[in-house]
Amino acid sequence: MTSLLTGYMLVLLLPLFVASWRVSLTGLSLQGLLMAWMLLVRRPALSVDLVVTIVDLALVRGLVAPLALRRVLRSQRRPSREDVIPPNLLSWSIVVGLVMLGFQCAAWLHPAPGAQHAQVAVAATGVLLGLFVLASQNGTFSQAVGALRLEYAIALFELGSPTHLPLALRLAQVTIFLGTVLTYAHYVGRLRSTELAAPSARLQ
Amino acid sequence: MIAALLLVALPLLGALAALALGHRSVLAAVLVAATSTALGAWLAFSQGAPSGHLWGGYFTVDPTSRLFLLVINLIFLGVVGHVRGRMQQAPELLDGIERFIALALTFLAAANLSVLSNHLLLGWLALEATSLAAAPLVARRATASAVRAAWGYFLFSSVGLGITSLGFACLARSLEHSGAEPVFFFDQLRTLASTPPDAWREAGLALVIVGYGTKLGLAPMYSWLPDAYEEAPPSVTAMLAGVQFNCALVGLLRVLQVYRDGEPRMVSLALLGIGLASMAVSTFSVIATHNYKRLLAYASINHGGVIAIGLGLGGPAAYGLVLYVVSNAFIKAILFLSAGKIDDHYGTRDMREVSGLIKDLPASGLFLTVGTFALLGFPPFGSFLGELLILSELMRAGYVIVFVAFCGLLTVTFVATGRSIFPMIWGESRKPAPRLGLLTSPIKLVFVAALVTMGVYLPRPVSSLFVDVAASLGGVR
Structure with missing residues (x-):
């Protein structure tokens, strides 16, 4: 595994064990920036496609998405403690299990060892951890972080593919992702008050 | 053009x-x-x-x-x-x-x-755009529960579509591993899909089925649907159930049109499993609920389950599936729009507090009656014929256990829905409203006419269109 992928794995795992929204958002930001770095390390020829991908990874995923959520949380003066997963031994054991499962998936999908294998393993781990965060949390912010972790893992996976999309489609993809992030931020802000209030009885 | x-x-x-x-x-x-x-x-x-x-x-x-x-x-x-x-x-x-x-x-x-x-990705992006446009519509009432329902809807939509896009990426890797240039155009994929299946393709298809299944409100990722359908204004619910559902279904149909021949058993088992699980969760929820909007939402999950089973079968069930899908779209539009009028009139969604609909709101009561009969798969509606064809193919293909479970769940849903809805329609009048003729809802009359036509006699141009769509899913011409 390359040092960049090892770094990515660390920023994927560490925020799960540190109950702080700042660490969560920093983790997301670092994931975006590390993906951009991985792309540049391959020294691809300069093209419009490359520029759009760098903008997507470094600017949108690395900066805009975490900052949009940070702005909302700061405006709410939210306490710094925010569990991404339940802080107990069972959750941490599940995380370890999911990491192993991610690597197992990579062994099934891409048995030949090498950089591709490692990238698939880390991306599969990211997808599984994102789904775990989504499944284990009710809070809007934690769910948004879970969904973004999933999106970032998919981006890492696509980074290893040689598929090239037409520019218009790439731009549409970035725009839709940006719209999704801003919608997440909107609901994290709007639902905070209802999360604090007692849950209303619903007619079942 | x-x-x-x-x-x-x-x-x-x-x-x-x-x-x-x-x-x-x-x-x-x-x-x-x-x-x-x-x-x-x-x-x-x-x-x-x-x-x-x-x-x-x-x-x-x-x-x-x-x-x-x-x-x-x-x-x-x-x-x-x-x-x-x-x-x-x-x-x-x-x-x-x-x-x-x-x-x-x-x-x-x-x-x-x-x-x-x-194009796989263009269709996917357009579907994401429908979710971005629909989320504020779901939250239009601006109550806490409506905003939460809109959040749940949008979160599940984006996660489901994220999983779908991961599935597309796996399908592209499968092509790459077979030595072909990864493409996303359906017509080109059809010629390339004949290559031997591998782990990438299996993983990709499984992810695409789960991802689109989330958008269709199928188990296991269905929990957004009852909340969103209940809290959204009736017009928005009808849009989600009648328009967006069919867009997601077209996305899944297109992938199956390309890949089903290469992976028939894996695709069939995945869809039959998801379909039965969806029918099971909806049946238990229909029994438990006293809220008529939620009941209709659970019935939608049930319909989604039947559609998944029809997709899993393919072949001769395909014509029945197409009939069922189109009928289902009209049934949901009729029922959700009528439920909205009932909610406005009585100010409650508790079915125990609504009765005598046919006297209080004759037009809405009649549409609810017709819609419920169509929902339950009675003749002469298209849903009856569609369900019958899917059931007969289940037996013919030898899925006896699935057939028995399907019939059992359908019977329980039938009894539970009838027990809940019919007292609302026929009971004692509670709050009469000024009489409005059926002609005030001309488009709902068109929907009812379409439902009956599909069950009785399809004009040749419509029939040949249905046959062509069924043929693309492996049906016989």
Whole structure:
């Protein structure tokens, strides 16, 4: 595994064990920036496609998405403690299990060892951890972080593919992702008050 | 070619105009929807309509897109007709109507684009755009529960579509591993899909089925659907259930059209499992609920389950599946729009507090009755014939356990739904309203006529369109 992928794995795992929204958002930001770095390390020829991908990874995923959520949380003066997963031994054991499962998936999908294998393993781990965060949390912010972790893992996976999309489609993809992030931020802000209030009885 | 372009461009232009038109935007939306429906009908039935691939192969006008363009535009016309009627009865709803209409028309443009798409990612992006436009519509009532439902809807939509895109990436890797250039055009994929299946393709197909299944409200990722369908205004619920559901289904149909022959057993088992699980969770939820809007939402999950089973079977069940899908779209539009009127009139969603509907609100009561009979799969509706064909194929293909479970769950749903809905219709009158004729809901009459026609006699052009769509899913001509 390359040092960049090892770094990515660390920023994927560490925020799960540190109950702080700042660490969560920093983790997301670092994931975006590390993906951009991985792309540049391959020294691809300069093209419009490359520029759009760098903008997507470094600017949108690395900066805009975490900052949009940070702005909302700061405006709410939210306490710094925010569990991404339940802080107990069972959750941490599940995380370890999911990491192993991610690597197992990579062994099934891409048995030949090498950089591709490692990238698939880390991306599969990211997808599984994102789904775990989504499944284990009710809070809007934690769910948004879970969904973004999933999106970032998919981006890492696509980074290893040689598929090239037409520019218009790439731009549409970035725009839709940006719209999704801003919608997440909107609901994290709007639902905070209802999360604090007692849950209303619903007619079942 | 221009007609296909107009189906996307016209609603988009309408959306922009709506922002400037204020209260008159509703009328503009009705005009746009009527024009789109006329264009959809022309594409579906005219001999001179374009077919094949357009604009560099990114769009396709084939039997699947022709049928579903007509269905979703007709349902959207019913929705905006309902909105116009409601605005005349309750002028207070006009507040913010131009934003509502602009988002609804953007939703329609994205929905038409997703159905016309011949490109995996373009269709996927258009479907994401429908979710972005629909989320604020779900939250229109601005209550805490409506906002939470909108969040749940949007979160599950984006996660489901994220999983779908991961599935596409796996399918592209499968092509790459077989030595082919990864492509995303359906027509090109059909020629490349004959390569031997590998782990990438299996993983990709499983992810695509789960991802689109989330958008369709199928188990295990269905929990967003009852909340969103209950909390959204009735017109928005009808849009989600009748328009967006079919757009997601077209996405899944197209993937299955390409890959089902290469992986028949894996695809069948996955869809049969998801379908049965969806029917099971909806059946237990139907028994437990006292809320008629939620009951209809759970019934939608049940319908989704039947559709998944039909997709899993393919072959001779395909014609029944197409009949069932189209019937299902009209049934849900009739029921959700009628449920909205009942909610407005009685001010409650508790079915124990509603009775004598047929006397209090004769038109809505009658539509609820007809819709419920169609929902339960009674003759002479298309849903009856569709369900019968799917059931007979289950037996013919030797899925006896699935057949028994299907019949058992259907019977329980039948009894539980009838026990809940019929006392609402026939019981004692509680709150009579001024009489309004059936002609005040002309589009719902059209939907009912379509349901009966599909169960009794299909005119040749419609029938051949259904047969063509079924053939693309492995059905016999």
